[in-house]
Amino acid sequence: MTARQRRMLLVALMVIGVGAAAAFALSAFQDNLLYFYSPSDVTAGKAPADRTFRVGGMVTEGSFHRPTGSMEATFVLTDYSHNVTVRYSGVLPDLFREGQGIVARGKLDPDGRFVAEEVLAKHDENYMPPDVADSLKKQHQDAVRKSQPAT
């Protein structure tokens, strides 16, 4: 092999290496994108059935149930127009409580309930996760639009 051929081989190998690495990285990127849906999106069937995603809303007052001594909790998330029932087994975040905005990550089960792997609430009394705030605002606007009589 001449020096030139050797150099070309080196370049080719590097291109293949970088290409493969980029392909790996991008497929990992694609696989790990978590989409955010509101309870209305979920009820409307917009959320994927077989994929992990995030859902966010307010925990409905009086909807939290956990049998005494058990870790299995269920509660209802709402955006004030539709509801999603969430099941979660594990330690809930410190600021989880009814009336608080939270985000849950997980999958839908065949009954249309959301099985959460993780529940997030922020460490601030007045905090509402921005995603939740946006989706609530949208629902509110839609509701206002619907309630106005058509002209």
Add this chain to the structure above:
Amino acid sequence: MTVELGHFALILAFCLTLPQAFFGLAGAAWRKPHWMALTRNAVVGHFVLTAIAFVCLMRAFYLNDFSVLYVAQNSNSELPTMYRLAATWGAHEGSLLLWLLVQATWTLAVAAFSRSIPEVVTSRVLGVLGLISAGFALFILTTSSPFERLWPAALDGRDLNPLLQDPGLIIHPPMQYTGYIGLSVPFAFAIAAMLEGKLDSVWARWVRPWTNVAWVFLTCGITLGSWWAYYELGWGGWWFWDAVENASFMPWLIATALIHSLAVTEKRGLFKSWTLLLSITAFSLSVLGTFLVRSGVVESVHAFASDPTRGLFILTFLAVCSGSALALYAWRAPLFRTDTGFAPVSRESVLLINNVLLVGATLLILLGTLYPMFLDALDLGKISVGPPYFNIAFLIPMLPMLLLLAPGMHAGWKRASYERTGRTLVLLLGVAIVAGLVLSLAVYGWHSVMTTVGFALAVWIGLAALMDPVSRLIRKQSLSASIVGMSVAHLGLALFVLGVATTESYRSETDLSLRPGQTAELSGFQFTMTKLGEVAGPNYDAIESEIRVTRDGEEIAVLHPQKRTYRVQKNPMTEAGIDSRWTRHLLVSMGSPLGDGAWSLRLQYKPMVQFIWFGAFTMALGGLIAATDRRYRSRVTADATVSTTTGVKAA
């Protein structure tokens, strides 16, 4: 009155940055010694005034002066004195003032420790640093003054965020800032070199210790942050890949690349424009990090200020800083071309690959961090990128880098032969593979190929790092601080890899319900809840449980995890109970009451987790040792090592 005095001092400090910048840059351009001397005076004055402003604010915290808005928002008379003082940088306004003070300190350090550097260069560097200080001082004065009064004064303050009431908070932010801002020094040196049109090995020798020290602080800052999140957030993760962590990690990666690229620039006069570009990028990423954290585009513990005008100011500042630096680069970079070649197998090649991989890793992290923000800003949907992406994306470039590290450390410049070291390296590789197999099969039990590879790489790198110093000691050769530093830093990396591989492969955790008298088991340890009661702290009340940990009937530890409620902000906080041994951590965190005296608990077993932080601190120690090398302190007039000085006749 002192508060007004502080505000006034801050205004004067801003005013002084302007002559510092002007006389620094103009004095150097027109070669006026008097102007350049004035720059130094401005630097000292700016430092003194910023320090006065900072002390005034701290005094307001100490005296519980709740007529100051910032104090009323972030302190409380019940807060212990130590945290009251630390609360000075506990939120946006004060932390920016700390930022400015740190910037002033770096500038003063450059002015003081530049005896071996020509006055023209120092003057330019101080000038550029003056411009940066001016930007930040203006930012504080126009958008985030901590000196604003509150009328009528509050009776008591709203208290410091309980998450931040921790010794870790006292040192983490100053360390982190010192690192971030320290990167402005190589940035300023890069600008100075481009303005001068001259960049040689001597220049690299001036920049190297500064870059090292900034990198050391950044390493310590990030490590402390990780450690703090681990025990203070109470849930036992050491790295979450959240946007703020990434924002601090990206400049670190680029600074690491810069350290290695500077080595080539110093020793061989190569990679000059690349080094310049890295210097610019490292500081730009620090500012980008500040933007992400301060503008409220990301949500996290750190994002305390979501004010669009602040975000806009920093974004403009970033655009001006990096924009003008890159424009200068585009204009001047052709001057720094070099024709010296090197063989495909040589230290230059290895360091080039190291740089490509580090920059690649940074780009992948940048993609994962910014992509969701772009989509959100363009209203194209809300997504987040999960940690698995970052784990994979980071591992892809890091694995080849770790593989090349051991042979790379022993590659010679120009052309590596491996005549002397090859045999030993292969021998060490053999030892490493055996050690990796023993660790993964006999000690912890088989987990995966990657785990074994991780173990073997860690051992190989660790041994290879020790090879050089040990052989030199045996042959009674001199050992320079540079070599010791490099070996220690790489040994630190090996320890870090060992810690990560073990923790991530063999950790176990479980969430369960426990009431007093009940026992649970995890990884061969029995956890028995023996007591549950209330305790009161200085500014919080807590429910504390006592957990006795036993193994085969033998008591190992008694842990006291708490669930605290801070009286002012009413936030519940989880204080994990941790039993710490060299080889593992056991963590118990309390969740919430489940009724009937039962509590939800999270039990965790984390083998070797301390090696993660220990390894990172060892890396930092290595960087510090390397920065003390004697050749950085001797005055060099002519370029002795390389004769590829790029002179410039006209610009």
